[in-house]
Amino acid sequence: MPKKVEFDEEGVAITIPDQKKKISVRKLDKGSLDKMRPVKGGFQPARLVVNFELYDEDQPDKYLVELDAPVEFRVRYTKADLKRAEKEGAALALGFWDGSGWVRFTLEKHGFHLVPDADSEKGGFGVVAIKKWGDPPVSWGK
Numbered sequence: 094m095p096k097k098v099e100f101d102e103e104g105v106a107i108t109i110p111d112q113k114k115k116i117s118v119r120k121l122d123k124g125s126l127d128k129m130r131p132v133k134g135g136f137q138p139a140r141l142v143v144n145f146e147l148y149d150e151d152q153p154d155k156y157l158v159e160l161d162a163p164v165e166f167r168v169r170y171t172k173a174d175l176k177r178a179e180k181e182g183a184a185l186a187l188g189f190w191d192g193s194g195w196v197r198f199t200l201e202k203h204g205f206h207l208v209p210d211a212d213s214e215k216g217g218f219g220v221v222a223i224k225k226w227g228d229p230p231v232s233w234g235k
Contacts, residue, residue: 117153
């Protein structure tokens with residue numbers, strides 16, 4: 094049976110399907126955008142949302158990188174996130190810091206898509222499916 098972990102303050106829900114290992118999620122410090130500079134022309138972060146790692150409960154001191162089945166996470170976006178991107182003439186995007194630069198989640202590689210709330214004043218969710226994960230911070234941007 095899939096396991097669901099929610100970080101209400103961040104608006105993040107992580108769904109872990111059955112895996113060979115017993116996986117848990119640990120929230121980490123997000124860090125600061127000041128230390129994660131974007132490359133011109135690449136993903137431009139605007140609001141850090143969350144940083145988490147996945148780990149094997151039998152080895153809690155080691156985070157998992159490779160997963161047996163894709164893990165889905167949903168990240169809430171606000172109307173302000175959407176307006177900020179639109180003001181800059183760009184589509185709202187979700188990205189992660191890979192240790193040296195920002196990487197944009199894509200439909201092709203991560204199944205990234207937006208799911209607006211029925212009430213557009215509330216924003217919605219970005220949905221991503223990952224089969225590999227380190228522990229990178231995640232940000233809304235363009």
